Amino acid sequence: MNLLNQHFSTVVDKLIGNTEKNVSFNNSPICLLNNVIHKQVPSVVFKSFSTHEIINIIKSLKTKESYSYDGISTKLLKISGNYICSPLTHICNKALAAGIFPQRLKYSVIKPLFEKGDKTIPSNYRPISLLTSFSKVFEKVLFNRLIEHIEKNNILINQQFGFRKGYATDDAIFRLTHKVLSALNANAKVCGIFCDLEKAFDAVNHSIVIKKLNYGIIGKAKLIMESYISHRYHRVEIYNSTTDTKYRSTW
Numbered sequence: 001m002n003l004l005n006q007h008f009s010t011v012v013d014k015l016i017g018n019t020e021k022n023v024s025f026n027n028s029p030i031c032l033l034n035n036v037i038h039k040q041v042p043s044v045v046f047k048s049f050s051t052h053e054i055i056n057i058i059k060s061l062k063t064k065e066s067y068s069y070d071g072i073s074t075k076l077l078k079i080s081g082n083y084i085c086s087p088l089t090h091i092c093n094k095a096l097a098a099g100i101f102p103q104r105l106k107y108s109v110i111k112p113l114f115e116k117g118d119k120t121i122p123s124n125y126r127p128i129s130l131l132t133s134f135s136k137v138f139e140k141v142l143f144n145r146l147i148e149h150i151e152k153n154n155i156l157i158n159q160q161f162g163f164r165k166g167y168a169t170d171d172a173i174f175r176l177t178h179k180v181l182s183a184l185n186a187n188a189k190v191c192g193i194f195c196d197l198e199k200a201f202d203a204v205n206h207s208i209v210i211k212k213l214n215y216g217i218i219g220k221a222k223l224i225m226e227s228y229i230s231h232r233y234h235r236v237e238i239y240n241s242t243t244d245t246k247y248r249s250t251w
Contacts, residue, residue, distance in 0.1 A: 001249035004112055005236040007122035012202045041216040044149040046096045046224075049141060054089045055081055057140045061133070068109045068130040069235075077133040088134070092141050099223030105135040106232040107251070129234065142224065146217075155215050206230070 058081040067073040077084075095102055112125040131139075150156055156164070161172035176192075183190045197203070206229045213222055236249040 001236050001238065001247050004122050004125065005110070005234070005249035007125075008110060008112075008127045008234070008236065011123070012199055041153040041155060043216045043218055044145070044221045046145045046221050048093045048096070049089055051085045051089045053144075054085050054092065054137065054141075057137055057144075058085070060140070061136055066130060068132045068135075069107055070132050070134075072133050074133045074136070077137075088137065092138060095138070096141070096145075096224065097220065099220035099227065101138065101224055101227040103231070105132055105138060106228075107132070108135075108232070108234045110234050110236045112236060112238065127236075139228075142228070145221075149216065153216065 058078055061074045061078065063078060064074045067076075091102070109130045111128040111130060113128050115124055115126055117124040158167075161167045162169050180190050180192075209229070210222070210226055213225060217225065233251045235251045238247045239245070240247065
């Protein structure tokens with residue numbers, strides 16, 4: 001268990017280290033992005049949530065019986081939603097006002113999913129992270145407030161697809177093929193560059209992400225984002241159905 005846990009904890013650091021050895025970022029576009037002058041937008045205001053909003057968030061979650069270390073599935077959360085929405089709303093609003101993401105919601109359980117090859121090699125397993133159900137509610141709270149600010153101030157460019165309402169990846173494919181076909185019909189040459197980033201989401205540099213949050217995301221709003229991505233914990237858990245036993249690593 002601990003061997004798998006150590007592998008999942010260090011694989012991204014090793015990946016980044018190997019990349020930095022082979023690539024110089026001194027004059028690359030990736031580095032120059034930090035020098036872009038950002039548009040001036042008003043400061044974000046995280047207004048308080050109502051119990052009605054929290055209930056709607058709970059209802060929007062996928063109904064699953066899987067659960068994290070706290071033993072509370074989204075199915076159980078949805079069943080008890082009407083009874084716990086009031087204290088949960090109070091906790092969410094307190095955290096927003098303080099700029100602190102609750103520490104106990106930063107713990108996740110990792111289920112290793114075997115992909116192929118030798119089962120004794122940790123790199124042949126893909127980590128499936130199970131967050132607490134309450135963490136998913138709080139993440140949706142933050143997402144809703146951020147997306148309101150982003151859309152209101154027209155921060156994202158139209159070419160940003162995925163994870164946006166009305167900007168699905170299918171739309172990106174349609175726009176690409178439309179531009180290519182239009183160019184070919186006009187007897188123009190078409191060139192495309194495609195980048196496949198290994199473990200793209202896992203390898204995101206958190207300090208750079210925080211520096212990018214300067215589109216009016218300041219004060220308590222910035223503090224809670226910093227709190228959300230810092231001091232997180234996970235452990236690996238495997239269930240043996242033959243012996244009905246769970247094996248866990250350390251946090």
